[in-house]
């Protein structure tokens with residue numbers, strides 16, 4: 446593509462551009478290098494390296510000296526970078542939903558994908574857990590990838606025949622204009638709680654960054670679905686309404702989709718929902734109250750993107766949880782379920798155990814540990830949460846990394862001195878399963894969907910789900 450076409454700026458020397466990148470290390474002859482000031486480095490320091498590698502044009506901030514190749518200086522280089530990416534890869538699914546919030550994004554976009562698929566659409570979703578499409582699964586490095594990777598993904602999905610796409614919008618992605626040139630059909634908001642304060646300047650800054658999705662990137666005639674049981678969601682709903690947007694309010698007090706009652710079962714929950722005044726009762730085959738909000742957000746997004754209400758509600762009865770988020774790894778022959786979750790913070794463990802409790806008539810047994818080379822302060826605190834909210838705790842190894850695993854366990858045990866210590870994670874999971882009686886439940890926390898255990902600098906293949914399944918089989922439970 447010609448430089449003028451790509452930038453939409455007339456050029457004297459209208460060179461042909463073969464690729465766009467913001468990383469000098471990726472530059473190939475004929476590339477346009479976007480030299481972006483960043484958080485750790487400054488892309489402008491790598492212009493010489495990019496030219497040496499054969500860059501045919503440079504886009505950056507204004508005021509740089511003239512160069513041997515065309516140089517375009519603009520006020521917002523990240524914005525033009527995103528716009529160029531959209532011009533280079535113009536395809537995208539006709540329906541494209543962006544979902545933001547602190548928690549629940551991955552599950553909600555995946556649930557939406559499942560509802561669309563149930564309704565017969567060619568559907569895909571992508572985010573933290575990678576890309577899930579009819580053509581198969583592929584991993585991704587970011588929740589919201591860099592603009593070029595993002596538009597390439599969207600274009601590939603469109604080429605594969607995907608008509609309905611759901612993507613996660615991270616606050617980093619929103620702040621760095623990664624999705625500024627995406628054509629959004631509808632947006633969703635889950636909730637907001639303290640996160641990423643190493644990057645954002647406090648809660649209000651974090652909220653305003655998330656709010657960009659609705660106030661700047663979602664067209665005013667596109668619908669939005671908001672969890673109004675969150676204070677920030679309430680604020681956002683008012684702002685969107687003032688913009689003239691169609692706002693669908695969901696939640697326990699949601700005017701459009703109201704959760705009326707939740708009746709927990711061992712590994713599922715029966716929901717009574719009121720959708721635009723009509724009552725529906727449906728068994729959601731997922732445990733955990735947080736999944737109810739994820740499910741109704743996905744329901745709302747499916748409805749505003751054209752799925753009939755009755756069909757979308759029915760689809761909730763068939764949802765599968767995403768990997769590592771209260772994922773059901775199986776059950777004993779007496780029916781005691783085993784869940785795998787990636788909760789690896791004090792708050793995460795607290796929420797996890799509280800959401801399991803209503804489903805459990807017997808004891809909650811937890812197997813968990815803490816990662817090495819990360820925040821040592823949380824170890825005893827996580828131990829204390831397990832001691833308080835579980836009935837039986839088994840402290841094991843997480844990803845010890847370069848730390849001494851026994852010392853990490855010792856720090857965790859300070860918070861839960863009555864816990865059993867079993868360093869070998871597979872043996873700990875087996876011990877947890879052996880303890881299960883009917884009505885109990887086993888929670889394996891910390892590593893969720895991870896497929897390896899990091900010991901030293903080596904990644905040893907390890908999956909909590911697979912280990913639990915193998916232990917169930919060996920114990921004669923399947």
Ligand SMILES: CC(=O)N[C@H]1[C@@H](OP(=O)(O)OP(=O)(O)OC[C@H]2O[C@@H](n3ccc(=O)[nH]c3=O)[C@H](O)[C@@H]2O)O[C@H](CO)[C@@H](O)[C@@H]1O[C@H](C)C(=O)N[C@@H](C)C(=O)N[C@H](CCC(=O)O)C(=O)O
Pocket residue numbers: 467468469470481482483484485486487488489491586587588589590591592615616617618621
């Ligand atoms: C803090 C942050 O978000 N950084 C992201 C950002 O980097 P940056 O622009 O600040 O990069 P930088 O390292 O300061 O370098 C500045 C520029 O110099 C360039 N450079 C640098 C070195 C070199 O040799 N040559 C060169 O050209 C870099 O490519 C970059 O363009 O833009 C890069 C390109 O898009 C991202 O890869 C990078 O993600 C880093 C690796 C990262 O870890 N990001 C995380 C925090 C993130 O984005 N997470 C969110 C999810 C958060 C959540 O909800 O949990 C996500 O969407 O994944």
